[in-house]
Amino acid sequence: MLKGTIQITESDDSRVVELLKENGLNLTVSEARRVTELLGRDPTIVELTIFNTMWSEHCSYKSSRKLLGELLPTKAPNVVMGPGEDAGVFRFAETDDGDWHCLVIAHESHNHPSQVLPVEGAATGIGGIVRDVYCMGADVIGVLDPLRFGDPQGPNARHVISIARGVVDGIAQYGNPLGVPNLGGDIAFDAGFDENCLVNVVALGTVMESRVLRSRVPAEAAKEPYKIILIGKPTDDSGFGGAAFASEDLVEGEEANRGAVQVPDPFLKRVLAVANRKVLDLADQRGIKVGFKDLGAGGIACVTSELAHAGGFGVKIDLDAVNVAAGAHYPPPVVSCSETQERYALAVPVDFVDDVLKIYNEDFELPHLYHGAGAYVIADVTRDEIYTIISGGEKVCETPVETITTGILYDRPKSPRKVLFEEPEWQEGRSLRDDFLAIFGSPNIASKNYVFKHYDSEVQGRAVIRPGEADAGVIAPVAGNPVGIAVAVDGNPWYGIIDPYQGGALAVCESARNVAAVGGVPSAITDCLNYGNPEIEEVFWEFYEGIRGVGEACSGIGLLSHEGSHPLPVVSGNVSFYNQGKSGKAIPPSPIICTVGVVEDYSKSRSMTFKEEGNEIFLIGEPLDELGGSEYYRTIYGTLGGNVPEADFVRERGQIRTVLDLHSHGWIRSCHDTGQGGMLTALAEMSLGGNGTGRLGLAVDLDEFDGTGLPPEKVLFSETGCFIVELSPGIERELLAICARNRVKLHKLGTLKASPKLEVVSKGKAIASWDLGELEDIYMTGCRSIFGIEKGE
Amino acid sequence: MARSFTGKVAIIQFPGVNCEYETADAVRSVGLEADLLRWNEDPVLLEDAIGMIIPGGFSYQDRIRAGVVSAKDHIMDKLSELAGAGRPILGICNGAQVLVESGFIPGIHWERVDLALAPNVMEDRDGYYCSWTYLLRGGTDCVWTMAVGAEEVVPVPIAHAEGRFTTDDGEVLGEMKKNGQIILQYCTQAGQIDPAFPINPNGSIENMAGVCNREGNVLAMMPHPERATWLRQVPEDLGGGWGTKRKKAGGDSGKMETAGPGRIFFESLKRWKEGDA
Incomplete structure (x- = not known):
């Protein structure tokens, strides 16, 4: 019998419940019995702890895996690696010698930790996601953070605001020292997130295709002996049970879970990133094959078993060789499964071990920079496909490695949510002027510039378009090459509340639109799917509907670089369930999509700010009577309404193509999509620009929209996805031809004027007007009361 | 082959610095060689x-x-020796903090800490602040600014939480002024020295953005010139001449790869080197 065996077979169900509880495990009784079956004997505590992590929702995708496989397209000609590895990889620019520059992208949630400890939770969110990109052999070139907070003006305002500030601090405290620029993100506020904020994180990196690393022991290990080296921070008990914590409801006494939040250290991560690069370059020079993977959920147990299993090998781990925090003695389950941050595992041939250890321990002095840090050989790769852990000279785990990585799958039942969403009773005679001032200064619409300036968006020197300057961030990732990468995140919680299918579909459409606005051809997406408890049938239905929407949008828009003959591929993502607070109310269904666009020539990517007097402003597309979930209904009518925008993929594709055509001619002076807040909000944002200093005015001609039969408010605040473009005069004919070819509607809105005023004109008469100065005031300060310090504080 | 820095600019890589690679690239942009140490x-x-x-x-x-x-x-001992011998040293942001903490700057009393880079003082915000600023050359005799014109406004971004140059020693401040050591000051896009936020983005006394030693070979500056070395790095919406130049380059990737405003500091080093040779 192995040391630490737990009697499951002989115990009745109630005793098993006790045993699981005593050992702090979240496995169900039937899962514990399934472990016993798989092993063919009673498990040890170490083994049970490993399964507890590996079978958590966070690691196993046990509720979602089946649907994800069925509903999401993941293959396309540009994809090098789809979901399954730590990050997705796709090609974006070919080199002269036939290699490819690849973009590496990962997207995750860190919701529960951020709700409990906002600063550390958000920081380790960034810390974890960049590791996923680094371990593909890539350099990390940017991060983005889609955030969802509660209502900053509601009954929980104090708590909501303290979380929001903490999260922003955490992102800054990690990303800034690491030296990775912030490329954007978005923030939405809704009471549905009062008890469970969402902190999603996206990291992007670049690597040559020939140097993409796999998270597996290389095949060479069949011929020469390989070792596994553990690199980084000394293992401690921080984050023990983190994956399991992410896979259950947040309950009363959040503090109890604080130990499950990891401790961030961006300083150590930066040094590791530089040292890793040296090691990987040296391996490449010498033609040595290595396997590389970061330690995340499940710690050492997870990383070693996956490295070994993916390569078809076994592994024998000596837990006593693991460098633990100074003076500490942790029991074997903690050392095996703790989620201590800033660690990597590297599989290398025996005769490369000394070089690797020297780089980390001597050249970069890890043990001196951080007490107990360093690189240590902790395991032998074996050819027998057996997974063994030895502690104190005794075996505490011994099983075919396949057993450990065997998944678990649930087929969850779903049933449609039956809530009727109705349109509000229309109010005649409202003041358009006042209504727009209320909308433009509301927390969801007002500028997030104040927040963006907490983040370093300049480091690495690649920024072309910074957060808030346009619909998507743009960087020039390859020195001396005009190719650009455009990236945007989106997900509108209110559409999802009314119709979870549209919530998913429109998140893809909107983020694709955003990258197209700066000239990016949508080339891949990632999805972070944030929902409530999947064991509740209505919640699981929301999830199903959401990914159905995401999948259909990907196929509907398609990969435009290949004439749309392939779907826009989902290359990476994450599922986050159990997002609900102690009241038991699930968050609004929140599929959050990141779209990456490849820009042929970044010099054509323009800021959304109006550029020049006399230029002409057009709307590509047409507002429809679909204001359900709109900022207008919510802010002015205090209701969601019912007519949620309906995704129309043919229209989206046509509009995106139109804008990309205009970009390729270099005709676009500025461009912005009409999303939240509708066309009027978008025009005001273009007048002011990202930093609020723009002063070109416009009189919007409403007569253009007589044919729609809609009242002015619906034309101006409808959130039907369209583009606004600024073009130099004299190209209207070409524009008409492009629109006709792509079968999209076109409306001329007006001509830019030097007078700093935004006006709405109907039948030759101004029905409302705003000075840009007053708009700047409310727009730039709308979020300051949430994130800013009080004067004199 | 033995490592050598002959003819090169050395970028000192302390653990935790994060701008070493782009700083080396910026040096290379003027045709000088650079390597990390x-x-x-x-x-x-x-x-x-x-x-x-x-x-x-x-x-x-x-x-x-x-x-x-x-x-x-210990590496600072060697830097001290070389600084004393007139070798050019530039500290950018955290590098400026190192030079101030080691007493090279202002260096009136060599290696005595007479100046501080204190937490930013800003209107209605605190902590880290990332934004573009405008710089004006104050004094005349600094290696790192010798190519900067007298009235030239140079936009360069900052990104720091502790960049407020300050001292409560009036004598030191007086000496610094007398010696022309306040070599870079934050200004408006039209070149006015105005202490108001965000023109002075961190509350530095005398709008100090960069301070050199008396001899002019050592400069501590908070703004990041390596992030403004190419035109493409300049934000399109930036006010002033460089913003206009950037807007006009829209659609022309060749122009985007030409010099940005911050390259002037590295050009200065090159000019010094050529004069020296």
């Missing part, structure tokens, strides 16, 4: 370098106080 390598290697740059970042995790641990690193 890790903090624990042999400082004697520096004897052959043209000059040294301490790049931005969070060296030693900003432990105790930004720059203070690096200032005590």
Whole structure:
């Protein structure tokens, strides 16, 4: 019998419940019995702890895996690696010698930790996601953070605001020292997130295709002996049970879970990133094959078993060789499964071990920079496909490695949510002027510039378009090459509340639109799917509907670089369930999509700010009577309404193509999509620009929209996805031809004027007007009361 | 082959710096060679370098106080010796904090800490602040600004939480002024020195953005010139001449790859080197 065996077979169900509880495990009784079956004997505590992590929702995708496989397209000609590895990889620019520059992208949630400890939770969110990109052999070139907070003006305002500030601090405290620029993100506020904020994180990196690393022991290990080296921070008990914590409801006494939040250290991560690069370059020079993977959920147990299993090998781990925090003695389950941050595992041939250890321990002095840090050989790769852990000279785990990585799958039942969403009773005679001032200064619409300036968006020197300057961030990732990468995140919680299918579909459409606005051809997406408890049938239905929407949008828009003959591929993502607070109310269904666009020539990517007097402003597309979930209904009518925008993929594709055509001619002076807040909000944002200093005015001609039969408010605040473009005069004919070819509607809105005023004109008469100065005031300060310090504080 | 810095600019890589690679690229953009020197390598290697740059970042995790641990690193002994011999040294952001903490700047009393880079003081915000600023050359005799015109406004971004130059020693301040050591000041896009936020983005006394030693070979500057070395790095919406130039380059990737405003500091070093040769 192995040391630490737990009697499951002989115990009745109630005793098993006790045993699981005593050992702090979240496995169900039937899962514990399934472990016993798989092993063919009673498990040890170490083994049970490993399964507890590996079978958590966070690691196993046990509720979602089946649907994800069925509903999401993941293959396309540009994809090098789809979901399954730590990050997705796709090609974006070919080199002269036939290699490819690849973009590496990962997207995750860190919701529960951020709700409990906002600063550390958000920081380790960034810390974890960049590791996923680094371990593909890539350099990390940017991060983005889609955030969802509660209502900053509601009954929980104090708590909501303290979380929001903490999260922003955490992102800054990690990303800034690491030296990775912030490329954007978005923030939405809704009471549905009062008890469970969402902190999603996206990291992007670049690597040559020939140097993409796999998270597996290389095949060479069949011929020469390989070792596994553990690199980084000394293992401690921080984050023990983190994956399991992410896979259950947040309950009363959040503090109890604080130990499950990891401790961030961006300083150590930066040094590791530089040292890793040296090691990987040296391996490449010498033609040595290595396997590389970061330690995340499940710690050492997870990383070693996956490295070994993916390569078809076994592994024998000596837990006593693991460098633990100074003076500490942790029991074997903690050392095996703790989620201590800033660690990597590297599989290398025996005769490369000394070089690797020297780089980390001597050249970069890890043990001196951080007490107990360093690189240590902790395991032998074996050819027998057996997974063994030895502690104190005794075996505490011994099983075919396949057993450990065997998944678990649930087929969850779903049933449609039956809530009727109705349109509000229309109010005649409202003041358009006042209504727009209320909308433009509301927390969801007002500028997030104040927040963006907490983040370093300049480091690495690649920024072309910074957060808030346009619909998507743009960087020039390859020195001396005009190719650009455009990236945007989106997900509108209110559409999802009314119709979870549209919530998913429109998140893809909107983020694709955003990258197209700066000239990016949508080339891949990632999805972070944030929902409530999947064991509740209505919640699981929301999830199903959401990914159905995401999948259909990907196929509907398609990969435009290949004439749309392939779907826009989902290359990476994450599922986050159990997002609900102690009241038991699930968050609004929140599929959050990141779209990456490849820009042929970044010099054509323009800021959304109006550029020049006399230029002409057009709307590509047409507002429809679909204001359900709109900022207008919510802010002015205090209701969601019912007519949620309906995704129309043919229209989206046509509009995106139109804008990309205009970009390729270099005709676009500025461009912005009409999303939240509708066309009027978008025009005001273009007048002011990202930093609020723009002063070109416009009189919007409403007569253009007589044919729609809609009242002015619906034309101006409808959130039907369209583009606004600024073009130099004299190209209207070409524009008409492009629109006709792509079968999209076109409306001329007006001509830019030097007078700093935004006006709405109907039948030759101004029905409302705003000075840009007053708009700047409310727009730039709308979020300051949430994130800013009080004067004199 | 033995490592050599002959004819090169050495970028000092303390643990935790994070701008070393782009700083090296910025040096190379003017046709000079650059290479990194890790903090624990042999400082004697520096004897052959043209000059040294301490790049931005969070060296030693900003432990105790930004720059203070690096200032005590043994490699600074060699830098002190070379500074005394007139070798050019530039500290950018965290590098500036190191130079202030090691007493090279203002250096009126060599290696005595007479100046501080204190937490930013800003209107209605605190902590880290990332934004573009405008700089005006104050004095005349600094290696690193010799190519900057007298009335020239140079936009360069900042990104820091502790960049407020300050001292309560009136005598030191008086000396600094007299010696023309306040070499870079934050100004409006039209070149006016105005203490108001965000023109002065961190509350520095005298709008100090960069301070050099009396001899002019050592400069500590908070803004990041390496992030403004190419035109493409300039934000399109930036006010002033450089913003206009950037807007006009829209659609022309060739122009985008031409010099940005911050390259002038590296050009200055090159000019100094050529004059020296």
